[in-house]
Amino acid sequence: MAPKVEQLNVEPTSLGEGPHWDDETQSLYYVDINKHTINKYVPSTKKHTKADIGKNVSIIIPVKGETDQFVITYGREIALITWDGESEKVASLKILYEVDENTENVFNDGKCDPSGRLWTGTMGVAPTDDQIPEGKGSFYSFKNGKVTKHLTEIGISNGIAIDIATNKFYYVDSYRGTLDQYDFDIKEGTITNEKPIYTLFEKFDREADLKVLDGMTIDSDGNLWVAVFNQSRVIKVNPRKPGIIEDFIQIPGKQVTSAAFGGPNLDELYVTTGRFTVKGVTPSAPEDGGLYRVTGLNVRGLPAERIIL
Template identity: 60%
Template sequence: MAPKIEKVVDVPLDLGESPHWDAKTQSVYFVDINGHYINRFVPATRKYTRAYIGLNVSFIIPVEGQKDQFVISRGKQIALISWDGESDSVSILKTLYEVDEQYPENVFNDGKCDPSGRLWTGTIGAPPVDLDKIENGRGTLYSFQNGKATAHVTGLGISNGLAFNAALKKFYYIDSRKGTLDEYDIDITKGTISNGKPVFTLNKHGLEGFLDGMTIDADGNLWAAVPPSYKLIKIDPRRPETLLQTIEFPAQEVTAAVFGGPNLDELYVTTGRIPVPGLTFTPDDGATYRVTGLNVKGLPSVNVKL
């Protein structure tokens, strides 16, 4: 039976991204990067709420052990906020980090935590409003823990999707400008990566667009968004250049995905509406979707440990 794709949030986002499933509240948090909103959807009640941040916000991750506290990006800062998940505004508690002083226009993009709760996120050369105007080489992939920022990869184009496989000690990463999905060895205890190499190349499979956000399932396969091609693809990184499945969405710019639901067998997918020559948007573009019937489970999203 084919997977079922359901629109769960009709509100069209300028650039939906970075979905994070919170098991404690049984809700999915995500952002509208260009609209400057953080968002929450509760599947059990189908309630959707959002709060305005006022700056480029590229991820929202709950703080482990703290009620109503989250780490978000604000431009090229990382901040600790308080949000009840209901109101339309937040309290900024403090700025935790700021990077890339040499590049005033830089902003953070996709961010996730490794299994230890260490935050990983990278920068890009400008807010992702017009992708053609983002200068190559200005991005850096960082990790953050215990007040320390560590730079891992420099000279990036568009720092994007991240995923971790603790069992295999692998870290998967996307620089959208490269056209490849790359694999690194990772020492999660030390927070170091090494031996980067591509394991999937977009143009070898006749796929148009670029690689964006991604997630990993319990079998070790990766699910990566490919805007503006309407597609989310499933690949096996242990077998280089292996495309396992392609899912077609009503929305052109599929941006990211995360497994959620009580059994982690529902895939929540964000989409966007970044202007691209030749694209005409419909109400399906920018909506948020749920995919069921995949017969696979995901790994739990990891909250940030401060």
């Protein structure tokens, strides 16, 4: 049986991103970067709620051992918030970290490793999304009050996936056109020996359709499910077979941004999309900006990690 792709009945996002499935609450958290909102969707009740942050927000990750506590990106800062998952405003917001001397930079995608360490990176901003400057961002990790810079000259810091079984770390800088693999030392919090395992394009071309690798997730077999922005699909890449696409899922929305496994058995793939202007064109179909659930893939994901402060 072919996988089933279902558009969920929630408010469309201008730039949906950062899906995080929380096992403890059986809820999907995600953001709308352009509308500055954090979002919560509970599949069992089909209830969608959101809160306005008032600034660029690209991730929302629950805090381990706490209720209604989350870490978010806040421009080029990392913040701790209190949110009951219902209110239209957060109850509190405290800045934990600030990075990058370039005040125009903002954080983008991010994830936690099993030690509770947060990984996230920055990018430059510009008046239009197809004019984002190259090489302005950096890639960081955060733990125990310490900030570590791992990579520099990043275009758009994007997809992250971690495979503890093989000690591998996967990362996407959308402007590079490659999905890169690193050796990962979780104890030391280091990534080394960069190697591209899939290439979408050899050189970023601003005049092209702006198809780029975006957010991603990993299944229990170590396969990567990577969103391809502006190509209406999520591709499956097996790191043990570099350079090829083993499978793909066609998504009705064009601007596919990220994916996360969720559901009681972690066998449902939730996919975020966007509906914003790129190269003068704004998608307007009902499918654009939708939140999608894919079932029938016959694979399971790995639990998303909460952050440890």
